[in-house]
Amino acid sequence: MAETGEPSIEGFRCADCGAIMIDQPMACRACTSRTPPQAFRVGERGRIVTWSTVLRSFPGVKTPFVSAIVDLDDGLTLKGTVRGVDPESLGVGLPVSLVFDDAGGARAPDGAPYVGFHFVKAGAAE
Amino acid sequence: MSDVYVVGADLIRFGRYPDRTPAQLGAEAALLALDDAGLTVRDLDIVYASSTFNAASMIGQQILKQIGQTGIPCVNVSNACASGATAFREAFVAIKSGLYDVALAVGAEKNPKGLLGGPIGDGPSPEGLFGSGTTPAMFAEAGMIHAGKYGTTMEQFAQVAVKNHHHSTMNSKAMYQRETPLEEVLASEMIATPLTKLMCSANVDGAAAAILVSEKKARELGLSRAVRVRGSALASDPYEPRNPVLLDADSVTRLAVSKAYEMAGVGPNDLDLVELHDCFATAEILHYENLGLCGDGEAGALIDSGATALGGRIPVNVSGGLLSKGHPIGATGIANIVEIVMHLRGEAGARQVQGARLGLAHVLGFSSVAGVAGVHILEKA
Ligand SMILES: [Zn+2]
Numbered sequence: 187m188a189e190t191g192e193p194s195i196e197g198f199r200c201a202d203c204g205a206i207m208i209d210q211p212m213a214c215r216a217c218t219s220r221t222p223p224q225a226f227r228v229g230e231r232g233r234i235v236t237w238s239t240v241l242r243s244f245p246g247v248k249t250p251f252v253s254a255i256v257d258l259d260d261g262l263t264l265k266g267t268v269r270g271v272d273p274e275s276l277g278v279g280l281p282v283s284l285v286f287d288d289a290g291g292a293r294a295p296d297g298a299p300y301v302g303f304h305f306v307k308a309g310a311a312e
Numbered sequence: 313m314s315d316v317y318v319v320g321a322d323l324i325r326f327g328r329y330p331d332r333t334p335a336q337l338g339a340e341a342a343l344l345a346l347d348d349a350g351l352t353v354r355d356l357d358i359v360y361a362s363s364t365f366n367a368a369s370m371i372g373q374q375i376l377k378q379i380g381q382t383g384i385p386c387v388n389v390s391n392a393c394a395s396g397a398t399a400f401r402e403a404f405v406a407i408k409s410g411l412y413d414v415a416l417a418v419g420a421e422k423n424p425k426g427l428l429g430g431p432i433g434d435g436p437s438p439e440g441l442f443g444s445g446t447t448p449a450m451f452a453e454a455g456m457i458h459a460g461k462y463g464t465t466m467e468q469f470a471q472v473a474v475k476n477h478h479h480s481t482m483n484s485k486a487m488y489q490r491e492t493p494l495e496e497v498l499a500s501e502m503i504a505t506p507l508t509k510l511m512c513s514a515n516v517d518g519a520a521a522a523i524l525v526s527e528k529k530a531r532e533l534g535l536s537r538a539v540r541v542r543g544s545a546l547a548s549d550p551y552e553p554r555n556p557v558l559l560d561a562d563s564v565t566r567l568a569v570s571k572a573y574e575m576a577g578v579g580p581n582d583l584d585l586v587e588l589h590d591c592f593a594t595a596e597i598l599h600y601e602n603l604g605l606c607g608d609g610e611a612g613a614l615i616d617s618g619a620t621a622l623g624g625r626i627p628v629n630v631s632g633g634l635l636s637k638g639h640p641i642g643a644t645g646i647a648n649i650v651e652i653v654m655h656l657r658g659e660a661g662a663r664q665v666q667g668a669r670l671g672l673a674h675v676l677g678f679s680s681v682a683g684v685a686g687v688h689i690l691e692k693a
Contacts (some may be wrong), residue, residue: 205551205553206553208556208557215551216551235457235554235558236457236460236558237453238444238449238452238456238504238505238506238507239502239504239505240440240444240446240448240449240452240503240504241501241503241504242446242448242501242502242504243439243444243446243449244426244437244446245426247439247440248440249440251440253443253444253449253453253504254443254453255443255453255554255557257554261553263553263557263558264557265442265557265558266443267440267441267442267443273505277460278457278460278461289436289441290436290441300436302436302441302442303442304441304442
């Protein structure tokens, strides 16, 4: 994710077999091709694969929140928090949009802001 | 190549041991297993010791410092929740190779309290900002996929906990030994939908051990209580497009069990009992299908039918499972083998699966980035 300018998310795709992965290995995890999968920028639309409303988490973590796995339309799968939804209204295949945020306002030791993301129902204003 | 036999197997009662070290727990289990086999530490040729959190401090050698420093080789194993199965399998391989006649596989753990896992590395904690990395949330999400695909209900997931807690009332070495009716399971604290607290494994300390021997040694000792290792398989998570963002309990388990069935020359219909990795109630539902105990999409109906309860067609987790007996991570994979051994000998008491001849033990381990599964198939000798 870019620390400056317009944020975006990268996936990595193998040129030999088309497999997509979330980070860049030294060789393709799927077909073992020694040509490292190459970065591509993914769009911000996707669909919910599964979710859970989390009521108990690690100490200090504010609950409840909705954790979800989302397949982006471009092939990459992401885990993220879904905000601004009634959990009862969630379903498999529900279209969602990726929204970039400030990662809860956290700051690096040198004061630099972080870039985070979450999901909202597609079409919802945020 | 000749067969490998288990001639000793036992565990300590799972619970909380604030005043004892993991090595002391492991040493107690090792002595119980040696006594069970009628052997002493001087008979051991090699030790494989598993502990997810203590392998790096050489828990195996620490155990030998408790029970006798005979100078034998000792390998320490950490492989997440499959650590115990990995130690057992390495002991199996060592005997099978012909290099050794008597091996000890021992697992011991003192689990950290509270939710296992947690933030690692620099920067803000991702928990809550980027979904959840807690194990209940990951297995909740895995269960919700099954629910979405096949209509599995909250009640069906909860019935797994009702069943396994019921089983543990017959196991004096289980952490919990208390009935939990469906209403109580459903009404207990919601951790991550659809998992309530009683649908999450009991976080405990514990230790378990097994003595594996060559065919020659087994015949010397007598085969009357011996159990033959028919299949042993370990698999690492294969590539799946959503892995590791989505916990994939399925493909790695299916890979391991297919190899174990192939090695043993048996199938799921030949099994008399199964101890599988019910770290969460949703996981047991997934593994019914992963292990081939029913067809895909039939796991909800299988739990409803009572087939997986004691007295049913294929009893699962009659020990009480991780949900109720408890889940001391590095000991779990040996403890479920110990349970199978007890049934194959006909020594499981009130929870005995009548006439058991063939049993399967399964574990699944994972970190935030990788997975492992171990499967063993054991037969009455
Ligand atoms: Zn490839």
